[in-house]
Amino acid sequence: MTQPDEQTTVRVDVDVNGxxxxxxxxxxxxxxxxxxxxLGLQGVRTSCERAVCGxxxxxxxxxxxxxxxxFAFDVDGAAVRTVEGLATEGALSPEQQAFAECGGFQCGFCTSGMLVLTKALLDEDPDPSRETIRAWISSNTCRCTGYEMILESVERAAQLRAEQGMGARR
Ligand code: FES
Ligand code: FES
Incomplete structure (x- = not known):
């Protein structure tokens, strides 16, 4: 039986953080x-490597x-955004500012995932209920915060985005 050749290369054209x-x-x-x-984007954390922890x-x-x-080849032709792509011109994004203000992180290991998750939620629903936020972030594990401050951070991010005139998807 022919074994797949792990060293076969594939071309990937992808936009990352613009x-x-x-x-x-x-x-x-x-x-x-x-x-x-x-690409040197070390803000992307890995832990379980099984699509469990987020x-x-x-x-x-x-x-x-x-x-x-x-797989990398699955993002051929796609646009990828990582935590490094949230800040613009040196200014924290509303999501980053909110997590900093509300203590939405402690060790920070889960934070880059939580931040992009928050952005995706607020792009879809600029004013989510607490229950919606709770359900949305349930895909990601945080071992430190007990989640309460993360919930507050997401609510604060929604507030900041509204103040900055940011509605749904940008
Ligand atoms: S490292 Fe990818 S889901 Fe845990
Ligand atoms: S802040 Fe430590 S795992 Fe979330």
Missing amino acids: RHHELAVPTSTVLSDLLRDE ACTVLVDGTPTASCST
Whole structure:
């Protein structure tokens, strides 16, 4: 039986945080490795590597995606946003500002995933109820905060976005 050749390379054309990249990577490369190792985006965290904890969450065409369990070739032609792509011109995004204000992180390991998850939620629903927020973030694990301050952070991010005139998807 023919075994798959892990070293066969595949071309991946992808926009990451607004910059276009043309890469050739082994077919077995997962998105988190492409982002961290090929592009140096170390804000993408990995922990379980089984699509369970959510630490590695990035946005693929606006959809929260477990980058540890997504092949790099699956994002060919897509736009990826990582935590590094949230701040603009040195200013914290509303999501980042809110988490800093409300103590939405302690060790910070889950934070990059939580931040992009928050952005995706508020792009879809600029004024979510607490129950909606709770259900949305249930995909991601935080071992430190007990979640209450994360819920407050998401609510504060919604407030900041409204103050800045940011509605749904931008
Ligand atoms: S590291 Fe990807 S879901 Fe846990
Ligand atoms: S802040 Fe430590 S895991 Fe969430």
